[in-house]
Amino acid sequence: DDYAEPTYLETMYNLMKAYNVDMALCGRIRHSEFKEVNAEKYNKNPSVILMNQEEVIAEMFSYRLFDGTVYCKLFKTSLLGDAKFNENYFYGEDLDFCFKVMQNCKTFALSTEKLYHYLVRKGSIVTSKFSEKKLTLIDCYNNIIEKVKDNPTLEICVRSMQGLIA
Secondary structure, X not given: OOEEOOOHHHHHHHHHHHHXXXXXXXXXEEEEOOOOOOHHHOXXXXXXXXXXXXXXXXXXXXXXXXXXXXXXXXXXXXXXXXXXXXXXXXXXXXXXXXXXXXXXXXXXXXXXXXXXXXXXXXXXOOOOOOOHHHHHXXXXXXXXXXXXXXXXXXXXXXXXXXXXXX
16 A cells, blocks of 8 residues: 655654645655655655745646645645535545645645655556546546636646646
8 A cells, every 4th residue: 555754744744834834745656566666766855845826736737746636745624624525526536625725725835855655556546447437537627627717827727637638
């Protein structure tokens, strides 16, 4: 199963405290169940990037430094608001939830340090063949597009998501 580096929670908590942010994020390493990964090779020169709401949402959809999954994020529970996982999304439920929480946050600190190990297993939803259940990601994207389409800063995200579902 997935696992975190021993310093994961401490690093994330310290990011929130040191920079007085609403959410801390970190990098992740994606690997297969058959390959041992040494995180030290990925974490030679970690840095911290401070972002506002628009920047973090745009970055989430670029998939460069992090993505829309729940792991690799620590946030103040007071900012959850009414955010809940959408039980109708078989695929994309993390993205939907993170987007909702991010709308309640103003400040973010991202450590480029890879503190989480995402294990890609044979037979998981990520590696499984096409299923109609995966199409719920389109509903998730359309919902997010509707919410950000009038924001000129996030226009590139909208075009990117529309390209993915076109």
